[in-house]
Amino acid sequence: MVALVRTVAYLGLEARAVEVQCSIAPGLPKFNIVGLADKAVGESKERVRAALSSMGLALPPKRITINLSPADLPKEGSHYDLPVALALLAVMGVTDAEHLTDFIAVGELALDGRVVPSPGVLLAALHASEEEAGLICPAAQGSEARWASEVPVVAAPDLISLLNHLKGTQRLPDPPQGEVEQAPHGPDLKQVKGQETAKRALEIAAAGGHNLLMIGPPGAGKSLLASCLPGVLPELTSAEALEVSMVQSVAGTLDGGRISRTRPFRAPHHSASMAALTGGGLKVKPGEVSLAHLGVLFLDELPEFQRAVLDSLRQPLETGKVDVARANAHVTFPARVQLVAAMNPCRCGHLGDPALACSRAPRCAADYQSKVSGPMLDRIDLHVEVDPVSAADLALPPPSEGSADVAARVARARATQTARAKETGVRTNAELDGDPLERFATPDEAGRKLLMQAAEAMRLSARGYTRILRVARTIADLSGVEQIGRIHVAEALSYRRQPPRA
Missing domain, CATH: 3.40.50.300 (P-loop containing nucleotide triphosphate hydrolases)
Incomplete structure (x- = not known):
């Protein structure tokens, strides 16, 4: 029998879909994790073994293989602990594998079975939203996951509570919506x-x-x-x-x-x-x-x-x-x-x-x-x-x-x-380039003449020239003027400094 649990791999700010496949077959007792896993993922074997032991469960004396698919995608981080444990419990018959098909799971396991925070839960929640799936995550990060709109979130404090929730014998409370922090009071x-x-x-x-x-x-x-x-x-x-x-x-x-x-x-x-x-x-x-x-x-x-x-x-x-x-x-x-x-x-x-x-x-x-x-x-x-x-x-x-x-x-x-x-x-004006720069930051005739003279005298690069236009556009905006004039270009030029030469 093979059990499947969905999770994600993080590449920058992108969450890629990963399928955790678990198989238990006859043979000498061994626990293998394959699929281009790094050391933190490989060490999840011991965390999962200890977490199950804290629940009174022992791994079967058979050959256990965990495959992280696709196998050519690098897998890093401790958030694979929870999906690996759930896939293993499903193939052992402790929980129903079909209950897990509608969820994406992320989270690290403590040795006593607690589900502890791991980085990237917000990205996993956004990915779950795109996949129209729910998210199983640590209880401490339930509020973070709630920022992804309309994602069913199961925030589990520990593995036993999660299993009871999946079986229907216990209901985990919905995590509260994350708060918006007040701006800290800084210097004035x-x-x-x-x-x-x-x-x-x-x-x-x-x-x-x-x-x-x-x-x-x-x-x-x-x-x-x-x-x-x-x-x-x-x-x-x-x-x-x-x-x-x-x-x-x-x-x-x-x-x-x-x-x-x-x-x-x-x-x-x-x-x-x-x-x-x-x-x-x-x-x-x-x-x-x-x-x-x-x-x-x-x-x-x-x-x-x-x-x-x-x-x-x-x-x-x-x-x-x-x-x-x-x-x-x-x-x-x-x-x-x-x-x-x-x-x-x-x-x-x-x-x-x-x-x-x-x-x-x-x-x-x-x-x-x-x-x-x-x-x-x-x-x-x-x-x-x-x-x-x-x-x-x-x-x-x-x-x-x-x-x-x-x-x-x-x-x-x-x-x-x-x-x-x-x-x-x-x-912002600092991002103006190409056609928007031509449309919105072209000075009047007097301003253009001054800019051309200054560009020649100061030997401005093409980048320096465009940055003068952007700053002049901002100065005009602060003045409430739509057309960039000579005075705006002059002030922008006053902030353009030539580095000293040896």
Whole structure:
């Protein structure tokens, strides 16, 4: 006899159908799992054996074979424990195999028979919705699974309760709907004194989803400005929140099924490896750039990152996705992020201050800033100098305008962009390209002349030219003007900085 139980394999943010086939045949006692299973899947034999033993069941002294079909698809993770156990119980006659045909099962088993959480349940629930099937998952992740609409969810705390539910002798309660987290209270722009130019650049970056680089001495407020950005960005839409939660589900960071409408803000340390930033590892996981999808990736002390690590972000910043290629897997993660970076002008940090600058200035500035490659800098739309804050500035009363005022203007600009480009699928001005860029970001004659002159004088690349147009479009949106004029182009050009040359 052969019993079949459906489950899934995760490849990036895609859930592939997998069939767990169990056969018990005469022969020497042995328990084999085949079908391109990794070590975690292979170890499920011992977890399943112990879980059944805790229920008072022993494996039959025969040859047990578990096949994970299709056999050429890599299988990784501990979520195969539950479907393997259910297939084994079905072939042993403990439960009816036909009761399992309408479900997809995922979950890890503890040695005492509890069903414990495993990453990716939200993806499995969405796959079950597409297949018009129910989902059997750990009780702790029932709320997470409920975000997939109209999926019958059986959230099992342990194996015995699940078997009783399937037999009809006990009914497991429906899991509650997952909660929407309240936005955490972060820094407010009222805490930032002075820095009017940097605040303006931050507002433009938030309104258009543009990448931003802040350059200034230590203690000028660059990190504080960056941490204020989530407070002025609009909330995620329902569809965007689901996208972000799918990445968190695969990474195993979706706590208690709570989905947040706040845009992600990730700030990895400059010692982060390439795999940590872009994704990868032995078991391919999303990196920081994917965990910041539809949010902000803040890189403080930008030149201190390894150059190869920084350059690995060049393609994701352009395409909005990360392709992780390995010998045994090729997966794609979304990475539509807004990059915000901060750096000192030189190693000592006091370039331009004769009293504090080191003896190697200004040569040290060129050496330090050249650690960031030209192509990487070319992908940053806004470059702004952050001046040091004096004691006199700190003694001033807090500014009257805070994050709430800026967020209102940003929301109006984003609403304008959404209405304008609703047929093109473009979310923000930072994504304008091709025909939408020609249609929506063409300046008037005076603006075009200024842009052409600046492009020649500044030797702008094609990428730099289009990014100037995108920023000018955002500045015009903040002003409530449909036609891009010379003043909008001029302000956009003022944020385009040429790197120092040695």
